[in-house]
Amino acid sequence: xxxxxxxxxxRDHLPEAMLLRQHIMNTLTRVFERHGFEPLSTSVVExxxxxxxxxxxxxxxxxxxxxxxxxxRLALRYDQTVPLARVVAQYQNQIQFPWRRYxxxxxxxxxxxxxxxxxxxxxxxxxxxxxxxxxADAEVIALLTDALTELGFRGFTxxxxxxxxxxxxxxxxxxxDQAAAGVYRSIDKLDKIGPERVREELExxxxxxxxxxxxxxxxLLEGEPEEVLKAxxxxxxxxxxxxxxxxxxxxxxxxxxxxxxxxxxxxVAPRLARGLSYYTGTVFEVLDADRSIGSLxxxxxxDELIGQFAxxxxxxxxxxxxxxxxxxxxxxxxxxxRRSTTAQVFVTIFPEHSADALALANELRKQGLNVVTAxxxxxKLGKQFQEADRKQIPYAVVLGSDEIAKGEVQVKNLRDGxxxxxxxxxxxxxxxxxxxx
RNA sequence: GUGGCUGUAGCUCAAUGGCAGAGCGCCUGAUUGUGGAUCAGGUGGUUGUGGGUUCGAGCCCCAUCAGCCACCCCA
Numbered sequence: 001x002x003x004x005x006x007x008x009x010x011r012d013h014l015p016e017a018m019l020l021r022q023h024i025m026n027t028l029t030r031v032f033e034r035h036g037f038e039p040l041s042t043s044v045v046e047x048x049x050x051x052x053x054x055x056x057x058x059x060x061x062x063x064x065x066x067x068x069x070x071x072x073r074l075a076l077r078y079d080q081t082v083p084l085a086r087v088v089a090q091y092q093n094q095i096q097f098p099w100r101r102y103x104x105x106x107x108x109x110x111x112x113x114x115x116x117x118x119x120x121x122x123x124x125x126x127x128x129x130x131x132x133x134x135x136a137d138a139e140v141i142a143l144l145t146d147a148l149t150e151l152g153f154r155g156f157t158x159x160x161x162x163x164x165x166x167x168x169x170x171x172x173x174x175x176x177d178q179a180a181a182g183v184y185r186s187i188d189k190l191d192k193i194g195p196e197r198v199r200e201e202l203e204x205x206x207x208x209x210x211x212x213x214x215x216x217x218x219x220l221l222e223g224e225p226e227e228v229l230k231a232x233x234x235x236x237x238x239x240x241x242x243x244x245x246x247x248x249x250x251x252x253x254x255x256x257x258x259x260x261x262x263x264x265x266x267x268v269a270p271r272l273a274r275g276l277s278y279y280t281g282t283v284f285e286v287l288d289a290d291r292s293i294g295s296l297x298x299x300x301x302x303d304e305l306i307g308q309f310a311x312x313x314x315x316x317x318x319x320x321x322x323x324x325x326x327x328x329x330x331x332x333x334x335x336x337x338r339r340s341t342t343a344q345v346f347v348t349i350f351p352e353h354s355a356d357a358l359a360l361a362n363e364l365r366k367q368g369l370n371v372v373t374a375x376x377x378x379x380k381l382g383k384q385f386q387e388a389d390r391k392q393i394p395y396a397v398v399l400g401s402d403e404i405a406k407g408e409v410q411v412k413n414l415r416d417g418x419x420x421x422x423x424x425x426x427x428x429x430x431x432x433x434x435x436x437x
Numbered sequence: 438g439u440g441g442c443u444g445u446a447g448c449u450c451a452a453u454g455g456c457a458g459a460g461c462g463c464c465u466g467a468u469u470g471u472g473g474a475u476c477a478g479g480u481g482g483u484u485g486u487g488g489g490u491u492c493g494a495g496c497c498c499c500a501u502c503a504g505c506c507a508c509c510c511c512a
Contacts (some may be wrong), residue, residue, distance in 0.1 A: 003483085008503065060438075060508080079512090107512090112438075114505065116512080123512060185510090275510060285512095297512065322512025350470075385472035400470060414472070 009111070009119030011139025016340040017327070021122075021398060023336050024151065024326050025104055028124045031147040035139070037100040037126060041092060042083040044106060048073035054305065056277030061110045076108035080125035080320060081278070081305070087311030088129055088316075097314070104323075116293040116325050126299075127318025129306070134248055137282045137301060137317050144286060144297060145261045151326065152335045155289030156296065159269035161227075162249045162282050165232060166273060168242025169218050171209045172235070183207065187219045188273035191291070219271045222255030225253050228268040245281070252282060274298060278305040282317065293329060295369045297321045339392065340407070344370045344412075344435055346388035346396045349377040356398050360409065360424070364397075367428035369435075389414050395431055 002010045006012055013021060029039075051062055055078060063076040074262050080103045086096060104124045111117055126143060128136040148156055170180035186201045195216060202212040218235045229324060230245050236242040249268065256266065275284045281301030290298055299319020306314040320336070330336045345364055349357040354377045364371045372393070376382045388396045398410040409427055412419040422430055 005503070109511080110438090111510070112508095113503095114507095117510090118512090121512060188510095293512095295512065320512060325512055348471085381470050382472065387472085389472040396472080398470070402470090410470090412471070417471095417473080419471080 007119075009113035009117075011118060011324075012122070014184065016338070017331070019339050019342070020330060020336050021323065021327055024323060024330070025122075025124065027151050028104065028147055028321060029102070031143065031150055032102040032124075032126060035100070035143050035146070037102045037143075040087065040101045041104045041105065042077075042080075042087055044102070044108070045074050046077055046083060046086070048075045050086050051075045051078060051082055054085075054278060054308065055079070056275065063108045063110055078109055079107050080123055081127070081302070081318065084125070084127060084318075085306040085309050085316075088306050088314060089311075092310060095129075098136065098287050099129040100127075101129065102126045104171070105398070116322075116328055122323035124321040124323060125318065126320070127316055129316045129318075130314055131317075132303065132315035134251040134392075135255050137252045138259055140317055140319060141256055141266070141284065142259040142261050144321075145265055147321070148286065148296070151330070153288070153296075153329075156265065156286050157289075158266040158284055158286050160249065160252070160266055160282065160284045161269055161271045161272040162245040163279050164241045164245035164281070165236070165249070165270055168236045168239040168245065169215055169270065171239055171242070173207075173214050175207070175211065179206065179261040183215060184273040185275075187215070188272050188275075190219065190271045191287075221270055222267070224229050225266075225268040226250075228270070229253075232270060249282060274300060278302040280304055284319065288329060293325050295322070296325055296329075303376075341391045341393060342370050343391065343393045344395065345371045345431060346382060346384070346391075346393045347371060347373040348384040348396060348398050350379040350381075350389075350400050351393070353404065355399060356404055360397070360399050363424075364428050366433075367432070369428055369431060385412070385414070394435065397427065 045065075048062075048064055051061060052075075062078050065074045065076070067074050084101070084103065102125065104122065106120050106122045108120055108365070110119060113119055123250045126140060128140060141160075145158065166184060167180060170183055175183060182205050183202060186198050186205070189201075192197050199212050199216055202215065203209060207215070214235075218232065221231050229250055233243060233246050236246070253268075257263070272283060272285055274285065279300040280303045283298075283300035285295045285298040297319050301315070303315040303316040304313055306316060317360070347357050347361045347364070357373060357377075361371045374387070385396055392414075394413065394415060396412045396414055398412070400410075402411050403421070403424075406421075407424050408421045409424050411421060411422050411427060411431070
């Protein structure tokens, strides 16, 4: 017999986990649509050349496959952003810009799996395509704040930065592009390994002590957003692109405030680098309150990626929620619904009245309740109750000779054990009202 | 992709190279239409998988698979 096992980094989700995931996705969808975003779905399979050259040096993590002997190399999508860029370019004349779209689905990355890092990962991706307005940047940040709050997260922090602030820091320190890339990688670890070890790593990689000092002084800036921006513009004075970036970020921040995003939920963090090479403007990332699991989401502005398919630049800003991480954290903390079944009512069956019980189930379903019936009428009533109880079904109903004669049903609340008789034609309405309360 | 830790009953975990165990769970019952609590009885294993060393392997060695941790990177 073949021993059953699943592929490393790919997870199965039994009903209790799946019900939580559906809750997460339904909540996110509701918030996205509240902000007027429209759904998009694309295939998980793309031509290899669509994905190649878009995400930087992480291409070794892309799963590639052959096309059943066909002549094209195929690949599983690595994220939802590159497929979005492909779709935008391919259907340009059917899309009205600016386009707000969301997509929820899985991507694949050939990483070494770990908690919060999987090879099949679901993401909820949200983008505003075709606008360079800082209001668009602010809008997606307001949206993510809204969504996390609605899911029940508190105390999270959105780190905000701008690619041209980072590269400005590299420029004023006199680093070339290649050295700069290494510097970004190092400072991205600040929260994890601390400033001293980052400084060591910089110097080990050929950055002079004076350069490291200058970089660290800018990158470690913290405090009120306006103070940080002021200090950055002092430190980066003379670098025109950095000055523009600071002005742009300042504008985004003012819109965020207007949109009601609480000031304590975000901060300007010049240390935030982010790996994907396609970002060109604002970048942001959300850290959970206790920071146990990496970032909950990440994103930013990428004004040139779509141009690689469209032949003209189409400015876009967006981000992706990591549903796996939301799921893991919510499971650990008992957030969200903790159900193991969708059933709301269990109808017991006596052998001599099975027809009545099945008819009752049908009546209740027609009125919108989720109903299961016992399957073995010869099973003792106690067993039938036990089945309902173990499934955590809220109500069990009993329909026997006495009840049939009186036009009633016995309704037992399995959570508190209480029991009462209700008129058969009113049961559904009463239970529905109680379940919604 | 690199380095490390772990893998024993459905679950959580014991077992000096010498008979593989406990708690929980699960099943049956405590008189006919009432679950959870209690009590009585019962059920539990190719020790992840495949090799090797040894008189003898859950324990040592090799390989492999999976999970976890640190890198790397990211959601």
